Amino acid sequence: METLTVLVVDDEPDILNSLRRLLRSEAYQSLFARSGKEAFHFLESESIHVIITDLGMPDMDGLALLKEVEQKYPETIRLVLSGLHDSDSILDAINRGNVYRYILKPWDDMELELIVRQAIDLFSLQQERRDLLKELEEHNRLLEKRVEERTRQLLAIEREAEIGKYASQIVHNLNNPLQGIHGGLDIADLMMSDDNPDLKNLRKCLQIAKMGALDLKKIIAGILIHARKKDLHRTEQIDINEILKRELGFFKLDPVYKYKVEKHVDLSDNLPQISGNPIQIKQLIDNLVKNAIDAMENSPEKRLTVETRLEDKTVAIRISDTGEGIAEEDLARIFSPDFTTKPIGKGTGLGLASVKTMVEAYSGDIQVESSKGEGTTFTVRMPVDRSVFRDER
Ligand SMILES: Nc1ncnc2c1ncn2[C@@H]1O[C@H](COP(=O)(O)OP(=O)(O)OP(=O)(O)O)[C@@H](O)[C@H]1O
Ligand SMILES: [Mg+2]
Incomplete structure (x- = not known):
């Protein structure tokens, strides 16, 4: 898994130094900015997963910074580290900056470490959820595609079966006149083995076979016409x-x-x-x-x-x-x-x-x-x- 990054923003070098020392041995990477401007420099060049900012800074108010972070990098978890203890400032920061936690200066090392770790965990969890959702969407898309594909296949099979049914009915109907031809010729054949065949009956048999052949011809013509969808109209x-x-x-x-x-x-x-x-x-x-x-x-x-x-x-x-x-x-x-x-x-x-x-x-x-x-x-x-x-x- 990728190393997550915490960005700390404070205009006081002493505070940044002690935080640098405190967070040095954590599993995540820490970056430090002395102004809002510098913070944006980092935000633009790196992936920042958690941001901790002071509120009162000369170039840019911490709340304005958080607002902008919220808009441009909504996934980043936002924290405030401030010396402003009055409840109005705290509430205002939480509401307007939509921040995850508000840490008071001076801070307790262990508590701060814990809060930052929780923020990192929160980011990981949310990231996981986003990945899962994305995966789910991808699955749904694939599923829809497969359903579409299967439907197309089924329709094709149905069409084929329809054609097959029609074809076998045709074959079946060809069989009857064929039997007439066969029967007529068989009997004619039998008569021919007689030395003196009865020509009248022989002609009758051949006539029957001929009628069968004519029927076959008509059926085939009918099929051809049907293929042109004109059959029943004719x-x-x-x-x-x-x-x-x-x-x-x-x-x-x-x-x-x-x-x-x-x-x-x-x-x-x-x-x-x-x-x-x-x-x-x-x-x-x-x-x-x-x-x-x-x-x-x-x-x-x-x-x-x-x-x-x-x-x-x-x-x-x-x-x-x-x-x-x-x-x-x-x-x-x-x-x-x-x-x-x-x-x-x-x-x-x-x-x-x-x-x-x-x-x-x-x-x-x-x-x-x-x-x-x-x-x-x-x-x-x-x-x-x-x-x-x-x-x-
Ligand atoms: N007059 C009938 N008396 C009794 N059973 C019949 C009669 N007509 C049809 N059937 C029954 O219906 C079935 C289906 O008839 P159908 O004409 O569709 O096919 P088939 O006669 O079996 O085969 P084919 O028509 O290809 O010779 C027959 O197998 C038979 O069991
Ligand atoms: Mg039958």
Whole structure:
């Protein structure tokens, strides 16, 4: 620790001499000034931690000196050593000079030594407190900076997760038409092994594969457009019944669907068109129908019901199955992108999450009713353009 310095100011050389002798062996350094002017000379060139001054001096009144010290060097501890014994002078000095102690002349050596040591200790304590405060401020500043930094990182992570979620939904939706292509080509391949293949059926298979390829193309175009944030604005008038019929036709590639599932299709014939992106509606139907077929895998009775209705100025699509149903506690989780009860490779859990995101983008809604062991019904409602109902009023 640095050596602390005491400055003694008195115009009487005798007093300075005896104080010099008295304070010589102390742990702090002592300096001696014979006038206010000399005192300032020291104050400007050295660090003074404690100042002890006489009051009546020819060039500068001790109180004026203390006032100035208080202003310029507020950390310095101020003491008075004076022959003025009347209480007014003492009080005045203490109040106006804001001094720590007032020592009377003639002084008691031991008492003076003790008081100066206390003043030195006081300075050290106050200095320590100032250092601690400074350190605390520095810590706070660093902490604020770290919080800021962490917040920025978290926001970046969240953004990335959002992008990741979107990317995996895209991949999921690419998978369905790909399966159509695959299925169509597989069967075509099988037919080709026949010496005399049925060209009509072969063309049908290739047609199915071609439709899948076209869907892929449209999805990719949709992604590119979405990337330019125009996706949902680029809409057309869609006939949901038409899309449903076509999609259910595709499911016939699946032998379970074709031979084992009993199908009830009841499409309303007064269904208004809705404006939207047909490829998104197609994905929605694919996901719900595929889930229904999967759910009935082990059910003795496999019945799929597909309905469309005009209900409360919305187009309602209802897809019911007689499958395994959904446990009550899972109902709240099925729309989450990481919820699946299917084995790895069979299900990703993204299907319903992507359906929900899409339906909500159309300001529509999706509801589910299910009882374990009996079956499930999903109802999607898409708002119909208000213009359709204009004639009613
Ligand atoms: N019709 C249904 N009947 C019973 N359970 C269902 C039905 N539809 C969805 N579920 C349950 O919800 C879960 C999540 O469905 P979601 O479509 O989001 O993902 P997935 O079907 O598991 O995977 P992927 O869609 O990628 O094939 C399913 O794993 C299943 O447990
Ligand atoms: Mg699914």
